Amino acid sequence: MSHNQPRDYYEVLGVGRDAPLDEIKKAYRALAVKYHPDRNPDDAEAEERFKEASQAYAVLSDANQRARYDRFGHQGVEGQGFGGFDPGAFGDFADILGDLFGFGDLFGGRSGSGRQARRRGRDLQYTLRISLEEAARGVARTIRVPRLERCEACSGSGSEPGTTPEPCGTCGGHGQVMFRRGFLSVAQTCPSCAGAGRLNRHPCGPCGGRGRVEREATLRVDIPAGVDSGMRLRLSGEGEDGALGGPSGDLFVVIAVNPHEVFERDGDDLHMVLPVSVFQAMLGAEVEVTTIHNEVAKVRIDAGSQPGEVIRVGGAGMPGLNGRRRGDLHVSLKVVVPRKLTAEQRQLVEEVARLGGGVAPEDQRSLFERLKRAFAGD
Ligand SMILES: [Zn+2]
Ligand SMILES: [Zn+2]
Structure with a gap:
């Protein structure tokens, strides 16, 4: 196979020489949408443009190859770094094109190739804010999660019911094409089918050939008593559905406990400040406080208590996860001195x-x- 002098890769993608990777990706994606053989059947020119863009993208999306290309031009990336099929580049093509044309959904189809494994759906993360009271007693919450779900119209295949994808003519269904690089023969991801080996000529309408559609799922989450900020609850299989019947990802619910007006949390223990009058501190008193569990706890203040003194109320803290015992409540005394005295009070204090x-x-x-x-x- 002899090459004509290829066009400059930056020019092909229409980006500047200092374009960041995401810009290169975006540019390639736009060209791929425009020139993809699926959308331009029997258009040799479009196919050529598509291959050219794919080639440019393969080089410019790889930091090493891009650096060589910047220094040495096309010669720099020929016969260099082509140890064979590059799974990294493949994954990237599949990510970009798979979502557009449903190639990802063809992986693991009827092809015997083990390389085209079904892809597991992505894991999702959802941050759930709860109050400290809810964390103390446990709570069930309903959340709405936007996610990709299997298309019902095509059962996730991405093809119109009754049709099946055709083998890709460019690579003969192998998903790879051989390029000659000087005296080296090099396998590369097929630019026409992005490695899938098949072309989806009759994409399913409802999902546009992607095999999956975006939906908002309503889920119930049971939050155990004692959770703390940063803890993750795993809802198995509630992430995105996998492509072409691949397994679903998981949903991780990350707990964020709101700060409380009265209680400050320290692990399973709680701290609070209790204002007492100077007379209560001098004479001693028994004060009732409402705990985070909405229970009444009696706090015994000894005569002669000092400001800042801490009284521990055992078991009035947060419940421990996994059957650990409840934490304690630490009550810190804030002695309040009256700003004004009546004449009688003043006389007595004097x-x-x-x-x-x-x-x-x-x-x-x-x-x-x-x-x-x-x-x-x-
Ligand atoms: Zn569909
Ligand atoms: Zn192909």
Whole structure:
């Protein structure tokens, strides 16, 4: 096979020499849609353009080959790096063209080639926000997930019912074509069928030949008590349906627990701040708090409790997953000093102050004395 001098690959794809990979992909995809043999039957010119674009894409989408091409031109990519069929490039073609023309859906068809394995559907991820209360008691939620599902009209084959894809003429159904590179003979993914070995001449209407259609699935998710942010629940087989009857992917529901107004979470333990009056702190008290489980817990405040002191309420935290025991609730005291006193209150507090107690007055006096001396300068 002799080559005419091929056109510049960047020119073929209509992109700049510094175009990023996604731009190259986009450009190739657009050309593939326009010139694909499926859409232009018996059009030799279109087929030539399609092959040319595929060749350009094969080189420019591969970082190594692109670098060589940039330095040495077409000679740089001939006889270099063609150790045979490149599964990476194949996967890329299949990704780009398979979705468009249903080639992916032909993999694993009646062809005996083991290479054309059925493709498993993609895994999907869904972030589900819940409240801390819901995390504490467990909850069932209904979610809507857009995903690719098997087309019912064609049972996922991508072909109009009653028709079957034809073997690809370019590669004779092999999915690969041999190119001569100088004295080397090199196998490459067939540019006409993207390696599928078949052409879908009668694409199914409802799915456009893709074998799958986008639908919104409504699913029920049971969230166990004790979940925390970042945990993933796997819903087996609830991801995208695979191509041509391939197995479905999984759906991963990622839990995000909203921050709570009262409780702060630390593993299975919870922390909260409890405002108490200075009198409760001085005299001691029993205060009722409502837990995350909507239960009433009694918090025992000892006489003489200090600001910031922490009281532990055992078992009033989050439930442990997998049967672990409940965590604890840590209640941190915030002692509130009244901003205003009535005349009677003031009189009584002054009396208490006269009786002493509170901050050790002797320490205070010596501190003041020291300060005074310091300012006097001796
Ligand atoms: Zn269909
Ligand atoms: Zn082919």
